[in-house]
Amino acid sequence: MTIADGPALPKLIGERVKRREDPRLIQGQATYVDDIKLPGMLHLAFKRSDIAHGVIKSIDTSAAAEMEGVELVITGAELAEHLGPMPIGTPFPAPDHFSVATDKVRYVGEPVAVVVAEDRYLARDAADAIEVEYEELPAVVDPEVAMEPGSATLHEGFERNIAVESYWGGTGVNPETAQPEDDSAVDAAFEEADVLVTQRMLNQRLAPNAMEPRGVVAQYETGREYLTVWSATQNPHILRTLVAAMMGLGEHQVRAVAPEVGGGFGCKINIYGEEYVAAALSRLAGAPVKWIEDRTEAFLTTTHGRDLLGYIDLAAKSDGTITGLKARIIADIGAYEVLLTAMIPTLTGLMMNGVYRLPVVRHELTEVFTNKTPTDAYRGAGRPEGLYFLERAVDMLARELDMDPAEIRRKNFVPADEFPFATQSGLVYDSGNYEPCLDKALEVADWQGMLAERDAARAEGRIVGVGLSFYVEVCGLGPSAVVPTGGWEHSGVTVERGGKVTATTGASPHGQGNETTFAQMLADHFSIPLEDITILHGDTSVVKQGIGTFGSRSQAVGGAALISAAGKAGDKMKQFAAALMTDQEVSPEDLVFEDGRIQVEGAPEVSKTFAEVADFAYVPVPLPPGMEPGVSEESFFEPENNTYPFGCHISMVEIDRETGEPRLLKMVAVDDCGNVINPLIVDGQVHGGLAQGIGQAMFEEVVYDEDGQPVTASFMDYVMPRAADLPAFELDNTVTPTPVNPLGAKGVGEAGTIGSTPCVVNAAVDALAPFGVTHIEMPLRPERLWRLIQENGGQS
Amino acid sequence: MSEPVPITINVNGRKRSAMVEARLLLVHFLRESLNLTGTHVGCDTSQCGACTVLIDGHSAKSCTVFAVQADGAEVQTIEGLADGGELHPLQDGFWEEHGLQCGYCTPGMIMSAVNLLENNPAPSEAEIREGISGNLCRCTGYQHIVNAIQHAAERMAQS
Amino acid sequence: MIPTAFEYRKAGSVAEALTLLQEGGPEAKLLAGGHSLIPMMKQRLAEPGLLIDIGGLDELRGIQETDGEIAIGAAMTHAEIAASDLLRAQAPIVAETAANIGDAQVRNRGTIGGSLAHADPGADLPAVMVALDATIALLGPNGERKVQAEDFFQDILTVDLGEDEIVTGVCFQACRSAAYAKLEQRASKFALVGVAAALSLDGGTCSSARVAVTGASSHAQRLSGVEGALAGASLPDGAASAAAGAGEALDFVNEDLHGSEEYRRAMTAVFTRRAIEAAAGRG
Amino acid sequence: MEIKGEQEFNGGRELLYELLLDPDVLASALPGVERFEEVAPDRYESTMRVGIASVRGTYTGRVEVLEQSPPESYRLRIEGSGKPGGIRADAVVDLSESGGGTTMHYRADVKARGTIARLGGRLLGGVARLLIGQFFKSIEQQVDDRAA
Known part of the structure; x- marks a missing residue:
C-alpha cells in the first residue's frame, strides 16, 4: 500500500491544547463520589467530639438506635473489634490511632460513634441524638508549651508530646553513621560573621479546602467476598492496599476507585478513618454505605497543612555572601500521626538550602503532638515552609545590608556550572540555571520601574512595598528509596483494533488535566489524532498498579511511565508493521510514526496506516515468529532522582494607612519547570498555586482557642482568596530540562504555592519598612498591619 | 417527622412534581430526587457558591433554599444550560480558556456568570471579579475564569 | 448542613x-x-x-415614592433594591448598600424585611435605616x-x-446626601464596622446629620x-474631627478573630469619617 | 472570653447575697428555665430554653456555688450543654456597699465549645451581655419587690 491522503498531524507537545476533561465537567455530567447511588445504599453520619481532650466516660446510643430508619449505631470501642489501629506511611514511631476513638478523644471533631441510616437526613438526626459524657482533660494547643515538662500529654510513651526529633548539621551528614559531621564549623561561621539575621517565624496552620469535601462509598459483596470503595482520594492504589490490610482482605479482593475528584491539594493523600469505617460497616450492615463530609467536618477532621515554627539564623559577610544557616523547627503536627504526617516537616529542612551555596547548615526538627487536627501534606508539603523561612531571612539580610533583594540572591546562587549540585542536606539538585530566570523576572516585572513606582507612591503618602523571592523545590518524588509508599509510577498502553489507543496511569488526577497532557504525549508519540486516545485512571480494576498524584509528580514520574510503556507498545507496532511489509524487507528499526502511518523514515511511500497495523496485531496471520498477538504494554518507571524546579516571584503590595487592609497590586511569576507539555495547563497550575500561596500570606489561618476549640471552622471565618482579592497574574518561564526523566519535565503543581508566600510577605515588610518593621507574621490581617502602623504613631 | 409537602418545580423546562419533607434543601431535591448531580455542595454556610442554580432567572445558592420555597418556580441547573447539543457560550468560554481544573466549583461558577452577564453583558475585569465573588474556586486562581467570562461576553455580544 | x-x-x-403566626406560637x-x-437552621x-x-x-413588594417619602416592601430583595432607579436617584445610599451586601446570589434571595427583622450585628441595612430615620412598618393581630x-x-x-407581628416594609424621606462605608470581614462579608451618614447640607455646611x-x-x-x-460643621474638612470620637463613644463593642475591641473602635472613627465625606461629596 | 461588669442594686448586700443564691430566685431570673433542682448543697441542675429570637435551643445546665463568703463574694461555676455545643463559665461575684445600695462586680471566664464556639464567636460577647442583662433586670426587680 502506498501513502494515503491523510492530513499532516501537528505536533501537540508544547501546544495550548484545550482539555479533554472539560466537556463532562462544564455540563454537569461528571461523577464525583456524592453522585454515586447504589441500590439499597445506607448513609453514615459520625458523632464527633466537641471537646479537644478528654476521656470518654459513656456513650448513650439508645435514642439514636430507636429512631425509625436507623439501621445501626456503633461506638468506637465496638468498632475496634472490627478495625484495628490505622496504618501510617512513615517509619517514625506513632501512637495507636483508631478510626473512631475508643477511650479518649484528642481533638475537636474526632469521631466517637457512627450511625448507619436510610438517608443522610435521618443519619444526621440520629448522630445528634447520641449522648456522650466525657471527663475533660486540659488541652494543649501551643507546641512549645506542649514540650514543657509537666504539660498535659496526649499519648503514653511520647514524653513531652514529642513525636520525632532530628538533628543534622555541620558540613553535612555522614552517610555511614547518619550522624552530623563535625559541627563546630557552624558555630565558627556564626562567630566569624560580619552580620547576623535572627528571627522567629510562624508558618501558620492552613486548611487545604479542596472544594469537594471528602466522601466515600463502600460496597462489600458477601457472596463474592469482594469490596469496592469509591473515594475522593488522590491515590486509589494506596487506598486499596491499606483498606485491604485493615479489612483482613487481600488486594485481589479490593477495588478502589477515585471517580471525578474535586481537588486534593494534599489533603486527599491520607487514607482516613471514614474510609475504613465505611468498608467495615458495609460488611457489617450487608449493604453499600455512603459518607459525605460536610464543610464543618472538613475543617475539623481533614488534615491541615503547615504549622511550623522556625527559629532561623543566618550568618553573612558584609558583602552579602551567606556563610551559614541555623534552623530550629518545631512542627505542630496535631493529635495523631496519619499517613505522611511525620515526613512532611522533614522536607522543610531538606529544602532549606534553597538556591544558595550555603557552606554550613545546622538543622534541628522537633515534631510535637497537640490537641488539634492532624497535619499532613498541603500543596508544597514542607517545601513552602522551608522556603518561606529561608527567603524571609535572606530578605532580612538584604535589608540589613541595604542591598537589592535581587542582587543578594544573585550573589549567593548556585552557579549554573555546578549542577548536579549536592546540598548540605544530602540532596542532589538535578539541573538549574538561576540567573537567567532572575533576569527574566526582573525584566517582566520591570523591577526598576516598580521601585520607582513604590517611591512615588510613598511620596504621595501611600504605603507600598515590593517583594521578591527565589525558590527551588523538590518534585517528582522518587525513587522508592526516599518515598515510603514507593517512588515509581505505572502506566499501560494498549493499541486497540482500529488503531485507537487506551492508556492507563496510576497518577490519579483531580484537576491536573492528565487526560489531556498524556493524550498529547501519546498523539505525538504514535502520530495519531488526539481523539483516538483515551486515558483511563483512578480505578484499580482498570489501572493495574499505581502510586498516585502528589508532590507534582504526575508528569515527571507518571508521564515518564507512560512514555516508557508507549515506547514498548510502539516497538511492537513497528514489528507488526514490518511483518505486514514483508514484501519490502523493512526492518522495525527503520520505521517511524508519521501522520497516522508507520513508515520507513524518509520514505513515506513505504508505509502502513496505524489502523491497519493495529488490526493485524489482533489477527496476525501469519503470526510473526517469536511474537505474541496484540499490543498491550506496561511500564513501571522508577526515577533515579527527584526533580528540582525553581522560579522567581515578584509582587507589589499596598496597605491602607487607616485600616491596615492589604491589597496585592501586582504578582509576577517566572517559573522553570523544565520542558512543558501543555502551557495552558501549566499556566493554570501556576495561577492556582499563586492563589493558595497568596492566600497563606494574606488571608488564611486555622485558629484554635486556648481550649483547643477551632474558631475558623467554616468559610465564614476562614478567609480564602476570592476573585476580587487577586490581581491578574503575569507569568513567564525559562526552560531548564531535567536529565532524570525522558520528558525533561520537572513538575509544576506546587511551584506557585512556594514562591508567592515569602514574596508577598517580603513586599508587605518592604511597605512597612519605613515604620521600622522588619518582620510580619502571616497572615497579613488588617488589624495586625494596623497595629504595626500605630506602633509608629501612624507616621512613616 | 413533619408532613410531606407537595411541590411542582419546572426544572430545565420539565415539570417535576414530588412530595417532599419541608426541610429538604433544594440542592438535595435536585441531586437526590431528580438525579441532577451537576449541582454541587461545597460548604454549609452559604459561602462557596458551588450549589448555584437559577431560580426564575436569578442566581441562588440552592443549599440555602428549601425545595418547598421553589414550588411553582422555574429552576435552571447546569444540565439545562446547553441548547440541545450546543454549549452555552459560557460553557464554551470555560473550555476555551481553561476556566476549570477539578471542575467541582464549575457548574455553580458558570451559573453565577450567567446571572452576571444577564445583568451586565459587557463587564469589566473588576466587575467580573466582583460578580463571581459569591463563588469560591480553589484550583484556578480565578484568572482563567475571568478570561472565560470575557470570552463568553464577547461571543454573546457578536451573536 | x-x-x-x-x-x-x-x-x-x-x-x-x-393567623398562622398566632396559631404557631x-x-x-x-x-x-x-x-x-x-444558615442558622443548617447549623442547628x-x-x-x-x-x-x-x-x-x-x-x-414594591418600591414607591409619595411626596418625597420612599416606601420599600419587606419582601423586596437586595438585588431589586440595588437595581431600583428610584432609589439610585433619590436615596442612593440604600441602593448602594444593598448592592454590596454579601454576594450576587445572596442579594437575589435575601430581603430587606428579613435582614431588618433578624438584626444581625454585622448586617449593613440596619445602620442605613437608622441614619435615614426610617420608619419600620409592622403588622400584628391588633393592626x-x-x-x-x-x-x-x-x-x-x-x-x-x-x-x-410581621415586618411589612420600611419608609424614609428621600435623601441624596447620605452614604455608607464599611470595613468588610472578607470571608463572611458582614461588616466589621459599617457607618451610614445622612446629612442635611447647606452649601459646604452641615446643618444637621444622622450617623449610625x-x-x-x-x-x-x-x-x-x-x-x-x-451640626454647623463645614464639610468635608470638618469630617475628621467630628468622627474622631465615634468609636470611643460606643458602650459595647464586638470582638472576634477579625477585629478586637480596640481595632473596631478605631475603625468606627475611620469609617464614620469616610461615610461623612462620601455623603458630603453628594451634596 | 472574659466578661466583666458591674451592676448597681437598691437593696443592702445581705439581701442581695441571699437573693442571688436563693434557688427560687435563680430559677425565675435565669433565662428560659424549665426545670431547676438542687441536687446537692449549693449544686443545681436545670433545663433551660435559651436563646435570642430564632437562635434558640434547649440546654441542660449545672450550677455550682463555691467559695462562699457572705455577704461579700462567691464563685459560680456554670456549665450548659445542648445540641449546638456548650458553654462553661467560671464567675466571681463581689458585692460591695455603695451609698444605700449595693454594687456587684462580676468577672467571668466563659468558654464555648461545639458549633457555638465555631460559628458563634462573633455573636458570643453580645449574646452573653444580653442574657446577663436580662438576668440582672430580673434580680433587680426581685430586690425591689423585697424591699417594697
Whole structure:
C-alpha cells in the first residue's frame, strides 16, 4: 500500500491544547463520589467530639438506635473489634490511632460513634441524638508549651508530646553513621560573621479546602467476598492496599476507585478513618454505605497543612555572601500521626538550602503532638515552609545590608556550572540555571520601574512595598528509596483494533488535566489524532498498579511511565508493521510514526496506516515468529532522582494607612519547570498555586482557642482568596530540562504555592519598612498591619 | 417527622412534581430526587457558591433554599444550560480558556456568570471579579475564569 | 448542613401569615428569602417548629415614592433594591448598600424585611435605616404599628417585633446626601464596622446629620456625639474631627478573630469619617 | 472570653447575697428555665430554653456555688450543654456597699465549645451581655419587690 491522503498531524507537545476533561465537567455530567447511588445504599453520619481532650466516660446510643430508619449505631470501642489501629506511611514511631476513638478523644471533631441510616437526613438526626459524657482533660494547643515538662500529654510513651526529633548539621551528614559531621564549623561561621539575621517565624496552620469535601462509598459483596470503595482520594492504589490490610482482605479482593475528584491539594493523600469505617460497616450492615463530609467536618477532621515554627539564623559577610544557616523547627503536627504526617516537616529542612551555596547548615526538627487536627501534606508539603523561612531571612539580610533583594540572591546562587549540585542536606539538585530566570523576572516585572513606582507612591503618602523571592523545590518524588509508599509510577498502553489507543496511569488526577497532557504525549508519540486516545485512571480494576498524584509528580514520574510503556507498545507496532511489509524487507528499526502511518523514515511511500497495523496485531496471520498477538504494554518507571524546579516571584503590595487592609497590586511569576507539555495547563497550575500561596500570606489561618476549640471552622471565618482579592497574574518561564526523566519535565503543581508566600510577605515588610518593621507574621490581617502602623504613631 | 409537602418545580423546562419533607434543601431535591448531580455542595454556610442554580432567572445558592420555597418556580441547573447539543457560550468560554481544573466549583461558577452577564453583558475585569465573588474556586486562581467570562461576553455580544 | 424537621405553611396573604403566626406560637418563624434563618437552621443553631413562608407575597413588594417619602416592601430583595432607579436617584445610599451586601446570589434571595427583622450585628441595612430615620412598618393581630428604626434595633438579634407581628416594609424621606462605608470581614462579608451618614447640607455646611454604626456593637445605633459635632460643621474638612470620637463613644463593642475591641473602635472613627465625606461629596 | 461588669442594686448586700443564691430566685431570673433542682448543697441542675429570637435551643445546665463568703463574694461555676455545643463559665461575684445600695462586680471566664464556639464567636460577647442583662433586670426587680 502506498501513502494515503491523510492530513499532516501537528505536533501537540508544547501546544495550548484545550482539555479533554472539560466537556463532562462544564455540563454537569461528571461523577464525583456524592453522585454515586447504589441500590439499597445506607448513609453514615459520625458523632464527633466537641471537646479537644478528654476521656470518654459513656456513650448513650439508645435514642439514636430507636429512631425509625436507623439501621445501626456503633461506638468506637465496638468498632475496634472490627478495625484495628490505622496504618501510617512513615517509619517514625506513632501512637495507636483508631478510626473512631475508643477511650479518649484528642481533638475537636474526632469521631466517637457512627450511625448507619436510610438517608443522610435521618443519619444526621440520629448522630445528634447520641449522648456522650466525657471527663475533660486540659488541652494543649501551643507546641512549645506542649514540650514543657509537666504539660498535659496526649499519648503514653511520647514524653513531652514529642513525636520525632532530628538533628543534622555541620558540613553535612555522614552517610555511614547518619550522624552530623563535625559541627563546630557552624558555630565558627556564626562567630566569624560580619552580620547576623535572627528571627522567629510562624508558618501558620492552613486548611487545604479542596472544594469537594471528602466522601466515600463502600460496597462489600458477601457472596463474592469482594469490596469496592469509591473515594475522593488522590491515590486509589494506596487506598486499596491499606483498606485491604485493615479489612483482613487481600488486594485481589479490593477495588478502589477515585471517580471525578474535586481537588486534593494534599489533603486527599491520607487514607482516613471514614474510609475504613465505611468498608467495615458495609460488611457489617450487608449493604453499600455512603459518607459525605460536610464543610464543618472538613475543617475539623481533614488534615491541615503547615504549622511550623522556625527559629532561623543566618550568618553573612558584609558583602552579602551567606556563610551559614541555623534552623530550629518545631512542627505542630496535631493529635495523631496519619499517613505522611511525620515526613512532611522533614522536607522543610531538606529544602532549606534553597538556591544558595550555603557552606554550613545546622538543622534541628522537633515534631510535637497537640490537641488539634492532624497535619499532613498541603500543596508544597514542607517545601513552602522551608522556603518561606529561608527567603524571609535572606530578605532580612538584604535589608540589613541595604542591598537589592535581587542582587543578594544573585550573589549567593548556585552557579549554573555546578549542577548536579549536592546540598548540605544530602540532596542532589538535578539541573538549574538561576540567573537567567532572575533576569527574566526582573525584566517582566520591570523591577526598576516598580521601585520607582513604590517611591512615588510613598511620596504621595501611600504605603507600598515590593517583594521578591527565589525558590527551588523538590518534585517528582522518587525513587522508592526516599518515598515510603514507593517512588515509581505505572502506566499501560494498549493499541486497540482500529488503531485507537487506551492508556492507563496510576497518577490519579483531580484537576491536573492528565487526560489531556498524556493524550498529547501519546498523539505525538504514535502520530495519531488526539481523539483516538483515551486515558483511563483512578480505578484499580482498570489501572493495574499505581502510586498516585502528589508532590507534582504526575508528569515527571507518571508521564515518564507512560512514555516508557508507549515506547514498548510502539516497538511492537513497528514489528507488526514490518511483518505486514514483508514484501519490502523493512526492518522495525527503520520505521517511524508519521501522520497516522508507520513508515520507513524518509520514505513515506513505504508505509502502513496505524489502523491497519493495529488490526493485524489482533489477527496476525501469519503470526510473526517469536511474537505474541496484540499490543498491550506496561511500564513501571522508577526515577533515579527527584526533580528540582525553581522560579522567581515578584509582587507589589499596598496597605491602607487607616485600616491596615492589604491589597496585592501586582504578582509576577517566572517559573522553570523544565520542558512543558501543555502551557495552558501549566499556566493554570501556576495561577492556582499563586492563589493558595497568596492566600497563606494574606488571608488564611486555622485558629484554635486556648481550649483547643477551632474558631475558623467554616468559610465564614476562614478567609480564602476570592476573585476580587487577586490581581491578574503575569507569568513567564525559562526552560531548564531535567536529565532524570525522558520528558525533561520537572513538575509544576506546587511551584506557585512556594514562591508567592515569602514574596508577598517580603513586599508587605518592604511597605512597612519605613515604620521600622522588619518582620510580619502571616497572615497579613488588617488589624495586625494596623497595629504595626500605630506602633509608629501612624507616621512613616 | 413533619408532613410531606407537595411541590411542582419546572426544572430545565420539565415539570417535576414530588412530595417532599419541608426541610429538604433544594440542592438535595435536585441531586437526590431528580438525579441532577451537576449541582454541587461545597460548604454549609452559604459561602462557596458551588450549589448555584437559577431560580426564575436569578442566581441562588440552592443549599440555602428549601425545595418547598421553589414550588411553582422555574429552576435552571447546569444540565439545562446547553441548547440541545450546543454549549452555552459560557460553557464554551470555560473550555476555551481553561476556566476549570477539578471542575467541582464549575457548574455553580458558570451559573453565577450567567446571572452576571444577564445583568451586565459587557463587564469589566473588576466587575467580573466582583460578580463571581459569591463563588469560591480553589484550583484556578480565578484568572482563567475571568478570561472565560470575557470570552463568553464577547461571543454573546457578536451573536 | 441539615436542618431539623419542621412544619411548613405557605401563606397566601399577609393576613393568613398573621393567623398562622398566632396559631404557631413561639415555635413559628417567618420565612421570606431565608438567607438569615436557613444558615442558622443548617447549623442547628435555630430549630423552629413551624416555618411560615411569606416569600413573594405581592402585598410585601414594591418600591414607591409619595411626596418625597420612599416606601420599600419587606419582601423586596437586595438585588431589586440595588437595581431600583428610584432609589439610585433619590436615596442612593440604600441602593448602594444593598448592592454590596454579601454576594450576587445572596442579594437575589435575601430581603430587606428579613435582614431588618433578624438584626444581625454585622448586617449593613440596619445602620442605613437608622441614619435615614426610617420608619419600620409592622403588622400584628391588633393592626399596624410603626417604629422608628433607632428604636426598632434594641440589642443583638433583638428588635421591637412581637412574636405575632410581621415586618411589612420600611419608609424614609428621600435623601441624596447620605452614604455608607464599611470595613468588610472578607470571608463572611458582614461588616466589621459599617457607618451610614445622612446629612442635611447647606452649601459646604452641615446643618444637621444622622450617623449610625453597625458591626461594631451589638446592634445598629446612632452616633449622637458625631451628629452633634457635625451640626454647623463645614464639610468635608470638618469630617475628621467630628468622627474622631465615634468609636470611643460606643458602650459595647464586638470582638472576634477579625477585629478586637480596640481595632473596631478605631475603625468606627475611620469609617464614620469616610461615610461623612462620601455623603458630603453628594451634596 | 472574659466578661466583666458591674451592676448597681437598691437593696443592702445581705439581701442581695441571699437573693442571688436563693434557688427560687435563680430559677425565675435565669433565662428560659424549665426545670431547676438542687441536687446537692449549693449544686443545681436545670433545663433551660435559651436563646435570642430564632437562635434558640434547649440546654441542660449545672450550677455550682463555691467559695462562699457572705455577704461579700462567691464563685459560680456554670456549665450548659445542648445540641449546638456548650458553654462553661467560671464567675466571681463581689458585692460591695455603695451609698444605700449595693454594687456587684462580676468577672467571668466563659468558654464555648461545639458549633457555638465555631460559628458563634462573633455573636458570643453580645449574646452573653444580653442574657446577663436580662438576668440582672430580673434580680433587680426581685430586690425591689423585697424591699417594697
